[in-house]
Amino acid sequence: MHFRLAEEIINLSESKEWDFAKLEWSFEFAYYADELQKCLCGHYPIKNICVIKNQKNSFVTEVGNCCINKFLGIEDGNKIFSSIKKLKENIAASMSAEVIEYIYRKKGISDFDYKFYKSIYRRRIMSTKQCEIKKRINQQFLNFTSYETNSHFNKINLVLKWAETNTSFNTDFILSIKKTCRQKGRLTEKQLESLNKIIRDFKIK
Incomplete structure (x- = not known):
């Protein structure tokens, strides 16, 4: 499992040497998944998920808490x-x-x-x-720290990231629902529908 994790992390990193590639990553977020998830290393099932971000290329990925501790040396979760x-x-x-x-x-x-x-x-x-x-x-x-909240935040941040290079897009609504998500832990069904429609209509990936 360690070799698969190293391979996946290296593929997302600037450095292609494991000892240096792992140093590019930092802890961003943690959430508890009610639905069983699969770690980047291939281990299944896991529920304690850590979101990590590469400080050089801004790639974001998720790994299980055990892997982030044991192989990346990050204990924040x-x-x-x-x-x-x-x-x-x-x-x-x-x-x-x-x-x-x-x-x-x-x-x-x-x-x-x-x-x-x-x-x-x-x-x-x-x-x-x-x-x-x-x-x-x-x-x-x-x-x-719920799976649902993390899913909503991922979509919100996806749109905001896209908007950085699409400056004609008005981000007021996205920023307002981001604030709601922080306060209430989730979006309303109507807000989520609107967010998903923006992602579909603008083909944001």
Whole structure:
């Protein structure tokens, strides 16, 4: 499996030497797939998926969390998946400090939510209202790291990338639904239909 992963990564990299090719990649995103997925190395099934990006050519691909740790030496997904598991078992539990920073950096939570979470991070006793806000933020994190959300973000980013070289295209709608997706964890059916129509009509690939 390692040889297949190396081959796939090298094919997407600028360098054709594994030791250098793997250094071109950095962690972008992590999500938990409810539907079973297949890793770039060929391993099936996997559910803990990491999205990585090549810093030299901007290619993006997905690999399982085990492969990203073992062969690429990127450990960013570990704490994210640990927090996903913990919150799925108990929505009132706490995300790790690293995960709070991650989701805020990715604009998955607002400034208010970020500051609030940090302020109650080590508290054992909270008011009912504080507990409810914390659970809401935790659910927002779970939504943000879902397969559905990642799928929607991929389509949004595909259109925005295409728009960089098609400057006559007005991106206001795409930017507005990107904001919605960050806030709510998914697009509405109507928004998704509109997004898919844009991709079809303009033949965006």
